[in-house]
Amino acid sequence: MTLSARLETLRLPLRDPFVIARASHGEGRRVTTVIAELRDEADGPDGPTGLGEGYPDSYYGETPATMAAVLPLLLEALAPVEDALRGPLPTARAALDATGGLMAAAIAHHGAAKCAIDIALHDLVGRRLGLPVRELVGVPGEIPPTDFTLGIDAPAVVAERARRAAGFPALKIKLGGPADVETLEAVRAVFAGPIRVDANTGWTPDGALAMLPDLQRLGVELIEQPFPARRLDQLRELQRHSRLPLVADESAVTIDDLDALVGVVAGVNVKLAKCGGIGPARRMLERARALGFRTFLGCMEETSIGIAASAVVAPLADWVDLDGCLLLAEDPVDGLELDPDKRWRLSGAPGLGLSRRVRPAR
Numbered sequence: 001m002t003l004s005a006r007l008e009t010l011r012l013p014l015r016d017p018f019v020i021a022r023a024s025h026g027e028g029r030r031v032t033t034v035i036a037e038l039r040d041e042a043d044g045p046d047g048p049t050g051l052g053e054g055y056p057d058s059y060y061g062e063t064p065a066t067m068a069a070v071l072p073l074l075l076e077a078l079a080p081v082e083d084a085l086r087g088p089l090p091t092a093r094a095a096l097d098a099t100g101g102l103m104a105a106a107i108a109h110h111g112a113a114k115c116a117i118d119i120a121l122h123d124l125v126g127r128r129l130g131l132p133v134r135e136l137v138g139v140p141g142e143i144p145p146t147d148f149t150l151g152i153d154a155p156a157v158v159a160e161r162a163r164r165a166a167g168f169p170a171l172k173i174k175l176g177g178p179a180d181v182e183t184l185e186a187v188r189a190v191f192a193g194p195i196r197v198d199a200n201t202g203w204t205p206d207g208a209l210a211m212l213p214d215l216q217r218l219g220v221e222l223i224e225q226p227f228p229a230r231r232l233d234q235l236r237e238l239q240r241h242s243r244l245p246l247v248a249d250e251s252a253v254t255i256d257d258l259d260a261l262v263g264v265v266a267g268v269n270v271k272l273a274k275c276g277g278i279g280p281a282r283r284m285l286e287r288a289r290a291l292g293f294r295t296f297l298g299c300m301e302e303t304s305i306g307i308a309a310s311a312v313v314a315p316l317a318d319w320v321d322l323d324g325c326l327l328l329a330e331d332p333v334d335g336l337e338l339d340p341d342k343r344w345r346l347s348g349a350p351g352l353g354l355s356r357r358v359r360p361a362r
């Protein structure tokens, strides 16, 4: 095995407190994400380093420690394609496509650990071939603009944050708190665009049904994960009564979850950190579309490594929610730009074209 990776855990302060119905990440004030630096010793001492990222969410069973624990196993699983990854474009592309299956066969779950390696591999191969990851992966089409997400807080506080975010074409509002309708009323008073709501499993069937008329009146565009992940019966029943599309997030972790959601919800939220990176996300988005779902591309509170990698597959999404690095007080990575119309513009440099920001010595 010639691949090796170094993981670094970053604890990053958030711009605004970020609370959701089922958890407040670090009391909502800071988040923990893991950066991977991947090298192939066959490239020699001056060979490129691939940058990756995986966001460990304890809800999905991951922490920085579990990511470190499975790392050797995942790298070992890639041994059969190490040579092919160093090959010319068609060979390297086929090898990249095989890595998701190899890692899945080595161990189930651990999406964030797989994601960190998958992104770093794409970056490494792109740098070797002198090719941007977007061209390496070859997803055609335009990257839709991203929405901007606001956590649970007092309605007036959420409204003030909505006013500041009014330049975004849509807002995603976290609900499942004590004042959901009041929050939406307050946001609607300052923001004219579509509002997406996400209850993060925090609603009851009766409460959600009672809220439907208000959600429609207030211009809500979609309802994300109102009920617990396994309660597909509750999701199906609400979707039956709702003109608004329901989008499964916690119920839709990997491509294997899609079949059971057919006829249950209208849409699925795909995230690289859940399903295992660029390759698995592309396949999950394509499969979701083939099954008739509307597709939502989400993220965790990642740096722009995770967001840039997500943007590579964003043309496959109907709704884009790639704002993780915008929620951070400071993004420790350079190279990804947000256009004035809120579309991510990927660097044209090889790989993801990103670099760790060097902090001035204090």
Ligand SMILES: [Mg+2]
Pocket: 198, 200, 224, 225, 249, 250, 269, 298
């Ligand atoms: Mg969600």
